[in-house]
Amino acid sequence: MKADAVVPMTLIGVVGTPKCLGEVVRFSDEEGPENDLCLLKIKDLPGVLMITPVEFIAPLRHGRKSFSVLGFPDSDPQGRNSIGILQAADAKGLVQMESEGALLVKGGFSGAPVWSPDLGGFVGLVVTELNEQKVAWCIPSRTIAAFNPELRVRFRIPESDRPRIHDYGEDDPNLLLFGPVSENATRRLTARIRTAGSHFRVDLKYETLDRNRTIRGGYVTFVMHPSFTSEEEDAYELFSLLDESGVAENHFWCIESFTVAAIGDAGDTSLTLDLGKVRPRPRGFR
Structure with missing residues (x-):
């Protein structure tokens, strides 16, 4: 991959599921799943789209927060939802996701934004998974912001993590x-x-x-x-x-x-x- 390269895209979740082209603005050439990021710019899209930018969250702690994510395994155009619990970030900064619902986070979910109801925002992007162990990982918001500084990310301390004063x-x-x-x-x-x-x-x-x-x-x-x-x-x-x-x-x-x-x-x-x-x-x- 190189900058200015053009790739075909399908805009999931947009009325009519339009197809368009995406121009590569920035990508990481470093190895490892924590660097598996690419920024695309939509081009040659007919009509006008009113899409509200999503908000990403960088929480004090990821551990034990719930998540929900929509993926498209097996090239299913309808999409499938998976839910579960987040764990703490590992040595590479990736946040562990443990599936708890009927469907696992598996191939076809990569790149999907991870929503956390406990935090009220997106906390990262799915990057890799181990189906047999019902475990996957996502690149957290702060890592994505280091790659794309223009991304808006709020640091949050949800009520469950707020300190309790004893004295x-x-x-x-x-x-x-x-x-x-x-x-x-x-x-x-x-x-x-x-x-x-x-x-x-x-x-x-x-x-x-x-x-x-x-x-x-x-x-x-x-x-x-x-x-x-x-x-x-x-x-x-x-x-x-x-x-x-x-x-x-x-x-x-x-x-x-x-x-x-x-x-x-x-x-x-x-x-x-x-x-x-x-x-x-x-x-x-x-």
């Missing part, structure tokens, strides 16, 4: 999960705090310092303290899109300080900031 005076889960660094050679997390009535407004800013390092995933997830709540929304995770300059911003209101984390690059970059150490800070914020 509110001592436990700081963001430091344990994401480390103590608020700035590295390529990314920086800062905050501005000001008085807003009986509360304090915190403006968060995630910056890309080294533009030579490719920005991946498009999103930054700001992770709050588990006790931080809002009557209007799930306030534990706040999502922001990076702008063209590699900056993502968000804000919230609180009555006291805690540690905030920012996760970018499809889960590969993690920063934390102790709001109690931000200077300057308004009177009474502690």
Whole structure:
């Protein structure tokens, strides 16, 4: 395979199942199933298609999350669904899939996007399988984002994986999960705090310092303290899109300080900031 090569395609799931040509934009020439990726651009398609881009998820943990995937084994044009449970990533970064339904993930599923109901998004692409053991593997979202940085990927911590606080005076889960660094050679997390009535407004800013390092995933997830709540929304995770300059911003209101984390690059970059150490800070914020 080479760049600019043209291959025939059939668009599954589109009304009329149209056939078209796909131009190879990018592919990996490295060996191993974890590198079995190719990006195609649809061309010469008659008419206009309204297809909404799908959202991919990079979770804190894959283990024990459910999955559902549609494949086309034995060249069956109707397609078959397989369900099961995800396990942790292996040494090559591939996520193990264990089939639990009547149909297995087998030949004909390769390249299919893997949906996880527990995470509310796609977590990867099927790449290889062992039928006899009812096991398959998928390339996870963060690996796909490294291959195709334009793919939008949100880092997520579902409720089942959110930390439980046993001692509110001592436990700081963001430091344990994401480390103590608020700035590295390529990314920086800062905050501005000001008085807003009986509360304090915190403006968060995630910056890309080294533009030579490719920005991946498009999103930054700001992770709050588990006790931080809002009557209007799930306030534990706040999502922001990076702008063209590699900056993502968000804000919230609180009555006291805690540690905030920012996760970018499809889960590969993690920063934390102790709001109690931000200077300057308004009177009474502690």
